[in-house]
Amino acid sequence: MNKAQFTAAYAQRRGRDPKDAKQDVQAFLDQLVESLADGHRVTFKGYFALRTQKRRATRTHSFGIRQVDVPEQITVKWRTGTNLRAAVQQLLADRQEAA
Known part of the structure; x- marks a missing residue:
């Protein structure tokens, strides 16, 4: 959608x-x-939470362990709440029973 x-x-x-x-x-x-x-966290309790996070340096294991600098950028993290997850699972189960 x-x-x-x-x-x-x-x-x-x-x-x-x-x-x-x-x-x-x-x-x-x-x-x-x-x-x-x-910089605020946006939370709809039980449904989802969003927050921003700066990316940090990471390690690679391709040619031994070495530090790789990743250009700084902001990422948005999504966390699904239990109410949203349960509602979707219930709706899917109801649709399967009706079919």
Whole structure:
């Protein structure tokens, strides 16, 4: 599901005008990006947690162990919460039973 499909499904589910739904989804994404860029951890308890992390030097074992400098960049780490995992597993199980 891409952003446009998600926005359309959200609009239909909430009974919202598609343009308003598009603004809602974009506002959510903008706030998410801004919070992560400010160094904040974004947590929806039980569903997911996002945080930024600077990459660090790493080691390679290809020609003996040696330190490899990796250019510094920011990565975003996603952690799935137990509620989200359980909800997806339950929905998949329900769909298999119905089939």
